Amino acid sequence: MLARVSTNPAFKRLPRAVREQQMLDAAVKVFSRRGYHAASMDEIAEDAGISKPMVYAYLGPKEDLFVACLHRECTRMIEAIAGAAAPDLPPDERLWRGLRAFFGFVGAHRDGWSVLYRQTRGEPPFAGQLATMRARMVEVIAGMLDDALRAQGREVRETDLEVIAYALVGASESLADWLADNPTADPEKTATRMMNVAWLGAGQLIEGAVWRPADG
Amino acid sequence: MLARVSTNPAFKRLPRAVREQQMLDAAVKVFSRRGYHAASMDEIAEDAGISKPMVYAYLGPKEDLFVACLHRECTRMIEAIAGAAAPDLPPDERLWRGLRAFFGFVGAHRDGWSVLYRQTRGEPPFAGQLATMRARMVEVIAGMLDDALRAQGREVRETDLEVIAYALVGASESLADWLADNPTADPEKTATRMMNVAWLGAGQLIEGAVWRPADG
Amino acid sequence: MLARVSTNPAFKRLPRAVREQQMLDAAVKVFSRRGYHAASMDEIAEDAGISKPMVYAYLGPKEDLFVACLHRECTRMIEAIAGAAAPDLPPDERLWRGLRAFFGFVGAHRDGWSVLYRQTRGEPPFAGQLATMRARMVEVIAGMLDDALRAQGREVRETDLEVIAYALVGASESLADWLADNPTADPEKTATRMMNVAWLGAGQLIEGAVWRPADG
């Protein structure tokens, strides 16, 4: 029934916004390490250097906490990509820059990627959220392809475009996953490889074609 | 006089192998629905129509049970693909048959696919297993590409091939995932689309190129 | 993760029905002592000489457990009263026997009475249940009074009867409460007193009237 607060002088009473970020950092880390279910609120709180009730006070129960992680990481990623792939570039350049930003993000936020991608997919309560996010990505890419087609005066059934975009997203995710597991790998190079597959296709690659970044 | 264990005609003392398959069926179903952690041994036992101690007696603790599921589904899938993509076919035909078999399998075993792909990826204790399996797939595909290259008297660094193969596998997984979530979708058509992206690449698709199965 | 079952040879694996009664006994005792909220499932389990999961397995969560207690005690009480107050007796005799059975029950099951009456009334989730039970009692008593009236060729508005019955029930509850708190008090005597107030009223009592049981 007693509650004795630490008298450690190094202890700081931080404003809410700061503590929330600390908590999210810890949560992303722990969720990524253990998976959603195996992650315990105890470990997250401890890792954040704060007591459990504060986590609940600020970010709510476990599910909400996970969703908050998702949102933060997702926003960061989308911003990184959207900031790089300006809409007025030619399609291949746009795709290239987007991919570079994407792999750059994954390389720099491996934990975030794990939470976003691996954990979310397997947990029924959140799978829907992920599907929605991915659908947005797919739409953007499909739109990109569509623009390119129209510029050539051609057209393709929307479903086809969507499925193609799905495949591209999937391939990128897979490489990102590989990147997250290989800390020594170079994001830039991974992006280049992805661009080759995506743009040229296995057929042309076999024929010896190569795509190279204009600036590298 | 004979000793009768039970006179209830509904009661069946099934041979071990059959019982094990029933349990695995139930386990795959429940794991797929709930995810590894959220799945309870109680539900699995009940779904298998058997008591919990029997599950333990036959397949061991939860982890072992999950691994057993993984193995069974994985074996089935690899057999399906390997049986279709005969090594003496030309590379595009081989790829095409492999993809067709793959999507056919996913369409027919959605639960198995979910366990294999979604659940396993998010659960740290098993992620390694999945990585190993996928590495085998990647190796096969990379080998396929390598064969094609050598046939043309050309060569590519192994790492590059591997990454390309990774991308192809990832794209397939992504479409498979989409297929698993869209019960009305046609596996055959999905395979065709995948083949187009994989073989021709986005660049050529934009130019209007199309790949079509020889037999359809 | 280990679960080692006691090897104490005095330990007995009891059939479900027995264990359930033990649990209910313990629960009634603890609820009565502590009140619904302050009672912990731990204490109940320990008092029942069994582990918590068994309580949950057999009787469900705390709320259900409490309701089960209510039901058992209520049934016992109603049976005791109904068995005593045969409908073919004259009204005063019937009332008298009912009261005697009631106070007898309370004297013999003080814990049960506390759960039934004190705890239930204060806890919003269960107050409704108690109200329903009491309404049944009231109805019975009102019916008894009504019979007596009709036998005299007279009639009273139903609401009035109901309120009178309410008052009688309340007075009995209050005395029961007093009885439960005074372990040395005699249930029989308490019943007699209650009968005096109920039947004669304060006015006549002041005038010196006395009601006495025919058989005592």
Next chain:
Amino acid sequence: MLARVSTNPAFKRLPRAVREQQMLDAAVKVFSRRGYHAASMDEIAEDAGISKPMVYAYLGPKEDLFVACLHRECTRMIEAIAGAAAPDLPPDERLWRGLRAFFGFVGAHRDGWSVLYRQTRGEPPFAGQLATMRARMVEVIAGMLDDALRAQGREVRETDLEVIAYALVGASESLADWLADNPTADPEKTATRMMNVAWLGAGQLIEGAVWRPADG
């Protein structure tokens, strides 16, 4: 220059006594709605429009707060009744006025009644307090009866009187309870009914006797 604590006109630095009443109001409301244990200090503070530490500063920990509620409501009720039932009236008139005041109070302070009666009874830590208060009421009523007896030159054992008084109090509580649950019911009428049962008893009521207030 004057030091201004706040320029916000909505902000009011209220005198301590007022603040305390606000808090008690909130506490009574919340305790009545939720019950002692289920009521949270958070909700009480919020309902009082003040921060939690203030509640502690003014009224101490939860137990003290509840006791304060009890005291206030109890005092109010006793004052209402004592003010109405002047000791120089004839016994029936005195009883009648007391009952009228009592039911009037309950009708006007349903929350207070609930705290006083329902919550307190179920919570072991406070049950004693309630018993004491009720004992005072009982004593008063018993005294009233005793006066009436002596006026007739008669006498009854004290215990008997006490038990009778207990029954009357209990009956009143029960009707009060009913009244608190039926917001449309008329306190005056309820008092009349109670008076009938109390004064005449079931026996006479069956015979057709009726008691009516002199002034109504």
Next chain:
DNA sequence: TATGAATGAGCATTCATTCAT
């Protein structure tokens, strides 16, 4: 005075796992 920030401690509930029959 007044409050946001903080916590120790407890509690209901569930689950994988095993024993005795």
Next chain:
DNA sequence: TATGAATGAATGCTCATTCAT
């Protein structure tokens, strides 16, 4: 073989209470 009975060990969540500002 087959299962009902049983439990240790967590884990999510809440609450009364207090400190630092």
